[in-house]
Amino acid sequence: MTMNLITGKAGAPHITSSDQGAMQAGLVGNGNYLLQGGDGKFPAVTMQSANKALVPVLNLVIEGRYARVTAAETVTIESGVTGRNRNDLICVKYTRDSNNIETIALAVLKGTATSGTAADPTVPSGSILNNSGTVWIPIARIPISGITAGTPVMLVKQLPPMSQLWDSVALTATFKFQDTGSFVGALYGGSNTITVKGNMLYVDLSSFKSTVEVSNYRVWLYQSGIRPSATIGLGCVGSSLADPHYNKQANWNPDGSITLLGGVGRDSILIQRFSMPIPSGVTFS
8 A cells, every 4th residue: 555644553663764854854954954952943064173062962853753862972074284275074974775764964075185176075876855875965174274173164055943933924814994985095095904023013094984883892803813812902093084183093902803993983993903912911812
């Protein structure tokens, strides 16, 4: 059978490293990634001496396989030659034997010394996802000028945690007027949206003309997108055209609607675009 329910109960061991690796590669990407450390920083290789590079505690996802350096490890770099330049690569060397036993270790690919600009050594071809027996994954370059080893250059991509990615994503709620006959939107009014990005709200509601008289009223109804977990006081959202001193306040409700406070008569209401911090404890779904 070529189709398997990987996360279902099968009555016998049936989940392989290839299964888990394929899923993780599909989620984070097919490449090689460095994960953020517990201190919120991305660790980096450093030089202890001209011949010793220190690989710190770090976490990697390499073609879907999760790998860790659980204690700082020293890697030996061959001495350089006066007047010659060379690039060496510190790599994770992955191997799979005839019994499909997989192992990894830190290893160095030595570059070719030259009197000119050094180039990285050729990385042997291979892919974990394609079941290669040996795969080299470069994580850092060691530039060597003469007998001096320079500052290591990290080569593996940094993969931010999902919390940071979430903060960078803009989430939007869209609204419609409760009745387009009672509340006639301005021809070039706002987009009737509230956008959440980071810790801020960006409010862009449309100005309108009211043909009815109402007290506190849900002028804008929820149409799509996110809704707040608790009522958010939006403060002053606009003013009356007839009397600019008559300001209008509004609340964004947990059901997604927006209530205009204080009532409105047969008047045009000018709505302003504005931004404000998200109140503490409020989440969106």
